[in-house]
Amino acid sequence: MVRITEELVRKKAEHNEGIIGTLEELSLHQEDVERIEHLNNWCKDIQILYLQANLIPTIENLNKLKKLQYLNLAINNIEKIENLERCESLEKLDLTLNFIGDLESVCSLERNVHLRHLYLTGNPCCDFEGYREYVIVKLPQLQTLDASEITKSERIKAKQNAACVEEGIKRAQDHYSEFRAEQKVRVGQDYDPSVTDEDFWRSTSEHCPETRVEISRRSRKSKGLDQQETKETRQVSLFTKQGRPLNVNQAKLNFRFSDEDPEKFVLDLVVYKYLDTNLIEIDLQPIYVRIAVKGKLFQIVFPEEILIDRSTAKRSQTTGHLVLEMPRANYKPIKGKTKIKAPQKIKDETKNEFLDVKENDEMDVSKIVENAKKKSFVDDPDVPPLEFG
Numbered sequence: 001m002v003r004i005t006e007e008l009v010r011k012k013a014e015h016n017e018g019i020i021g022t023l024e025e026l027s028l029h030q031e032d033v034e035r036i037e038h039l040n041n042w043c044k045d046i047q048i049l050y051l052q053a054n055l056i057p058t059i060e061n062l063n064k065l066k067k068l069q070y071l072n073l074a075i076n077n078i079e080k081i082e083n084l085e086r087c088e089s090l091e092k093l094d095l096t097l098n099f100i101g102d103l104e105s106v107c108s109l110e111r112n113v114h115l116r117h118l119y120l121t122g123n124p125c126c127d128f129e130g131y132r133e134y135v136i137v138k139l140p141q142l143q144t145l146d147a148s149e150i151t152k153s154e155r156i157k158a159k160q161n162a163a164c165v166e167e168g169i170k171r172a173q174d175h176y177s178e179f180r181a182e183q184k185v186r187v188g189q190d191y192d193p194s195v196t197d198e199d200f201w202r203s204t205s206e207h208c209p210e211t212r213v214e215i216s217r218r219s220r221k222s223k224g225l226d227q228q229e230t231k232e233t234r235q236v237s238l239f240t241k242q243g244r245p246l247n248v249n250q251a252k253l254n255f256r257f258s259d260e261d262p263e264k265f266v267l268d269l270v271v272y273k274y275l276d277t278n279l280i281e282i283d284l285q286p287i288y289v290r291i292a293v294k295g296k297l298f299q300i301v302f303p304e305e306i307l308i309d310r311s312t313a314k315r316s317q318t319t320g321h322l323v324l325e326m327p328r329a330n331y332k333p334i335k336g337k338t339k340i341k342a343p344q345k346i347k348d349e350t351k352n353e354f355l356d357v358k359e360n361d362e363m364d365v366s367k368i369v370e371n372a373k374k375k376s377f378v379d380d381p382d383v384p385p386l387e388f389g
Contacts, residue, residue, distance in 0.1 A: 004033055004035070004039065006294065009023075009028075009043070012027060021042070021045070021274040024045055024067075025047060025048040026039070026050065028054070029052045029053050029054070032216050034055045034213075036051065036056060036058075037060075038294075041278055044064055044065065045067055047069045048070045049072065051076070052094070055077055057078060059073065062083065063086040063087070067089050069089050070091065070094075071092070071093050074119070075097045077209035077212055078100060079099045079100055079101060080102045081100065081102075081105040082108050084112060085111045087112065089114060090114060091114050092118075093109070093115065093117070093119070094119040095120055096123075097121070098122070100124065100125050101177065102125070102173065102177075104169070106118075106135055106139060109139055112141075114141070115139065115141055116141065116144070117144045118139065118142055119147065120145070121147075124176055126146075128168070130168050131169070132145060133162070134166065134169050137159060140155070183206060187208060188210070197218055200218060236250050238290070238297070238299055245301050246301070247300055247301055248297055248299040249299075250296045251291075253298055255267065264306075264326055265302060265306060267300065269298065269322040269323075272320060274320065275293070280292070286308060287302055289324065304328060305329040306326040306327060307327045312325050
């Protein structure tokens with residue numbers, strides 16, 4: 001399965017210096033993409049989007065593209081028109097050569113009041129009797145249908161025959177639904193993975209979404225493209241056999257883990273500045289945190305337990321970094337302020353003699369000598385005399 005990756009989008013945004021946040025036009029045609037994803041969050045300023053010649057079965061994940069004016073989904077596997085109501089600026093929609101048999105699904109475009117041009121050529125619904133009249137009545141804002149201008153006389157006739165046409169459309173639609181259900185079973189039974197590529201290309205097959213997907217997969221396999229995409233499909237081990245969490249950096253993100261503060265741990269994870277926060281998922285546990293960034297995992301184990309309910313996770317407005325502050329569970333703050341007692345003075349029985357110094361008086365050194373002379377020396381007979389060698 002070919003995914004819409006950030007690398008692919010940046011490659012296609014070379015005309016915008018690889019910046020996708022301000023991208024206004026994007027072409028992802030002929031990439032074998034099987035699902036519309038991420039553009040909803042990465043390219044909110046997009047105005048023109050080319051997705052033709054892919055394998056997309058469902059219109060989805062476009063509701064945030066408020067500035068989208070032209071959407072090209074021709075030559076895909078779409079069977080129903082849906083999920084475009086919030087693309088309020090949509091003016092042109094190309095669904096040529098898809099598999100739309102649910103013609104009533106065009107009613108989902110009623111809220112797209114700016115829609116002027118719709119292309120449905122090559123879809124099964126175009127074979128329904130009254131197809132054009134039905135679409136004209138349901139979408140009065142259209143100016144052209146299948147590159148043909150809608151005239152005033154057409155609108156009048158379509159409104160006059162609306163009830164009859166609608167009944168015919170429902171019958172044709174029910175008939176096609178039965179055919180499609182049988183086709184899915186039939187194609188599923190005919191599929192055999194043991195069939196060689198040579199036999200597959202020689203055999204005849206039905207024109208349906210399943211055949212398109214199989215043709216694409218066999219083509220990519222013969223070119224060796226699938227092997228390149230499966231290099232990173234290896235499952236990442238997050239725990240040991242004993243259940244202990246492991247440090248994992250599948251996302252290959254730079255980070256800084258600080259334990260200098262005795263009260264808390266701080267994790268600074270470097271994520272792309274313009275990355276939408278919706279693409280980041282955090283699973284915080286007492287002894288580890290697991291962060292998924294665009295599906296890639298980052299997991300780090302703490303030296304000791306933390307308090308989950310008091311932890312915070314914030315994005316920096318300048319750098320986009322994800323910063324987690326996690327208080328330590330074993331930290332016990334000291335209640336109140338501890339006063340440091342001054343060292344007690346040791347009381348001495350003997351009275352110390354201090355020099356008496358008065359203000360503006362000079363120190364009289366002679367007194368020191370006089371005081372020293374007053375002291376008498378008493379010889380202790382029990383103390384032996386000093387001997388000099």
